[in-house]
Amino acid sequence: xxxxxKGTGNRPASSVEVIAPARxxxxxxxxxERRSVRSYRPDPVPRDLIEQVVEAAGWAxxxxxxxxxxxxxxxxxxxxxxxxxxxxxxxLRQLSLDxxxxxVVAKRLARSHDRVRSAPVCIVVCLFLDDLDVYxxxxxxxxxxxxxxxxxxxxxxxxxxxAYDVGLDGGWLCAPLFCQETVRQALSxxxxxxxxxxxxxGYAAQEPKRRPRLPVNTLIYRYD
Numbered sequence: 278x279x280x281x282x283k284g285t286g287n288r289p290a291s292s293v294e295v296i297a298p299a300r301x302x303x304x305x306x307x308x309x310e311r312r313s314v315r316s317y318r319p320d321p322v323p324r325d326l327i328e329q330v331v332e333a334a335g336w337a338x339x340x341x342x343x344x345x346x347x348x349x350x351x352x353x354x355x356x357x358x359x360x361x362x363x364x365x366x367x368x369l370r371q372l373s374l375d376x377x378x379x380x381v382v383a384k385r386l387a388r389s390h391d392r393v394r395s396a397p398v399c400i401v402v403c404l405f406l407d408d409l410d411v412y413x414x415x416x417x418x419x420x421x422x423x424x425x426x427x428x429x430x431x432x433x434x435x436x437x438x439x440a441y442d443v444g445l446d447g448g449w450l451c452a453p454l455f456c457q458e459t460v461r462q463a464l465s466x467x468x469x470x471x472x473x474x475x476x477x478x479g480y481a482a483q484e485p486k487r488r489p490r491l492p493v494n495t496l497i498y499r500y501d
Contacts, residue, residue, distance in 0.1 A: 297444030297480055307442055312487060314446040315392055317479030321352070322397050326443050327478070331400070333439030339428035340421060343408045346432045347470055349401040354394070356464070360401075361393040363463035367456040392450065396477035401453060401460065402433050403470040429473055436476060446481040449474060 302310065331348050339345055351357050368389055372382045393399055409425055412418045437447045453460045453472035460472040 299444050300442055302442060307438055311438055311441040312446065312481075312485050313448050314477070314479075314481045314485050315388075315448055316482040316485075317396050317446070317477070318482045319395075320397065320480050322445065322478055322480075326440075326445065327352075327398060327400075329443060330436050330439040330445070330478070334432040334436035337428060337431035337435045339432075340424040341410060343410075343425075344428075344432075345405050345409060345425040346429050347403045347405045349403060349464060349466065349470075349472075351399040351401070351464075352397065357394050357396070357399050360399070360460065360463050361390045363459050364393075364452055364456055365390060367459055368452060371455060389450075389452065392448065392477060393475065396448070397479035398477065400436070400476040400478065401464065401472050402429060402436075402474040402476060403466070403472050404429050405470060407469050426473070433474055433476060440478055444480075445478050448477040450477065451475075 300307070300310075327350060331350070334346070334348065335344060337346075351360065365386065368386055369382065372385055375382075377385070404425060406422060406425060409421050412421065433449065437449065440447045451474055453475050457472050460466070461468065461470065466472070
């Protein structure tokens with residue numbers, strides 16, 4: 278992927294605004310070619326592109342049209358490092374539960390930290406439940422919240438597809454789901470926001486490995 282530098286002046290290369298050409302793909306190609314990227318170039322992402330992909334997320338379906346999601350956009354290196362450090366101890370605890378040797382755990386932790394710190398943009402995807410319908414019985418209320426979680430995934434997918442369409446790449450990390458209070462405290466978020474995922478955005482530094490997909494006859498369990 279190539280981009281045009283504009284207005285470089287005397288600014289360092291890392292601050293040069295790079296505009297990659299939009300891919301503008303038919304939908305079938307868009308969903309097939311989108312990939313999960315872990316390594317990005319340091320080039321910053323223009324704010325208008327970030328807002329464009331977040332707007333696309335807002336068009337996802339949701340229960341009663343309540344749009345139970347909010348997005349925290351991080352571009353400042355200090356904030357990304359702060360978030361990575363805050364989640365580090367919980368990552369370490371959970372990685373240690375896998376029974377791997379300490380050196381393997383340390384490498385996995387370092388890779389996770391690097392994915393957050395090196396991404397030009399990190400977007401914390403948060404569940405927002407305050408506008409949902411309230412029911413008197415526990416089961417229906419739980420179902421309402423489950424619908425909200427389902428729609429949160431749809432919003433995140435919209436965002437990732439929109440990002441790829443405009444020339445960006447993205448990745449999906451679920452680490453915030455396992456340490457929601459830690460993320461809230463690190464970013465001074467209100468208790469009404471429930472961090473569920475972290476999406477990274479930028480321009481891919483290298484082609485990622487693609488995992489094969491299951492064939493459609495395996496995906497369809499029953500077709501009557």
